[in-house]
Amino acid sequence: MLHQKLSTHISCGDCAIRHRAVCARCDADELAQLEAVKFYRSYPAGAPVVWSGEQMDFVASVVTGIAALTQTMEDGRRQMVGLLLPSDFVGRPGRSHAAYDVTATTDLVMCCFRKKPFEALIEKTPHLAHRLLEMTLDELDAAREWMLLLGRKTAREKIASFLCILARREAALHMKSVGQAITIELPLTREELADYLGLTLETVSRQISALRREGVLDLVGKRGISVPDFDALQDIAGDDGDGDMLS
Amino acid sequence: MLHQKLSTHISCGDCAIRHRAVCARCDADELAQLEAVKFYRSYPAGAPVVWSGEQMDFVASVVTGIAALTQTMEDGRRQMVGLLLPSDFVGRPGRSHAAYDVTATTDLVMCCFRKKPFEALIEKTPHLAHRLLEMTLDELDAAREWMLLLGRKTAREKIASFLCILARREAALHMKSVGQAITIELPLTREELADYLGLTLETVSRQISALRREGVLDLVGKRGISVPDFDALQDIAGDDGDGDMLS
């Protein structure tokens, strides 16, 4: 809690994630109730949000920045089990202690709700409960897709799969037409990427270098990556290629 | 749908999974509404329930037996992403097509609900929606625990972890005191186990043999496994050992 800062209060109506977060389906009245129990917190890149096992008296939505959920074994082996982007939900209603380490991987702003009143709201407002169910089901699907990646894909396929996801997201955001080069900024260090993909940082670095050598990628500085041919990357990823966006 | 058979109708009040399934919190009235749209299906061991991508006009609870969720890549690599035990829920409200292959790994009986009316019920009955949310959150936690296993554990640890889960379940069911030998029946073939753990069937076989040679396990026939010292197994699994059962 050392580096935590309190931000100014933003009205829900003006919030950038208003239509995608857990509050997406709430009407004006429900929003007002949420607003009454909400507060903002921000964390600088690298700061811990909570440690696994620690008491957690709030749930939250990511407003800006990226947070990572990681599990750690006693001997230090780490596996990232989720990457939280703006509008994603953190915490579990009905549980008092955090199940994972949550860390800010970039500067992070979260919209937090005091847990007790939030749980009460869930009981009363179906809109909130339904949206949370929907988001949880989406996360479950994502987790299961990741299980395929972790259990069965090669290092090369893992890297390509991750870049595909980022590139697809980038393309969707900027409405780029398919076919032209997409440039993405990696939000993770090589080590974090390794923790996400179930690899070592050396293997991550080598595979990225290999893809660059083959012309599948261009590196722009350390963190920037340009993808000249998205389809080629997708082929390497070994996915079905249906790339279906969830409705 | 070739091997599917229709079972006789059971009253929800007499159902073995009544207090743990998605209907757990429903009152008599809500149960009656569910009963109106429910029907049973049974599948023999090995039979497919649905294929990924196929239309799925029902959701269901596993009543007896075990079903597996698997994802398959074009070249045939397979990863099991979930093992469904009695009371577990299959299918996703708000989605018309199956996201995974669902297969009966043992003889299986499912309590199915027609999807449209079930979705309508979710909207109307918070009890149902809340229980489903709770179950989905539990599955998400399980999926994330499995991500750690798939991404970071050794073959030996993977086997031990799986056996620990089975043994813990068995002990809980039979109220065995800690300390005495637990005997479990593997519900999966070596190949299915490999698909679940992200290994090959040969590695599964070798690791089980190794644990037997070391005295950590005793084999009883092909599928039976006796664990004389649960703590030893848990040590090998590399878990935190807190083994907390979710409330």
Add this chain to the structure above:
DNA sequence: GTCTTGCTTTGATTCAGATCAACTCCAAAG
């Protein structure tokens, strides 16, 4: 300016698990 320091790349070597290939076991079918 040059010294840290954190991140990244690259090289050499090792090793866990995959792959390829027999072979055993057992139960069901003829």
Add this chain to the structure above:
DNA sequence: CTTTGGAGTTGATCTGAATCAAAGCAAGAC
């Protein structure tokens, strides 16, 4: 009984990724 076929075990070999070890590089500290 024999045959057949699915499940499991075991052995020999190969290989992709981990591990161990050095450097390279850029940005901020001094």
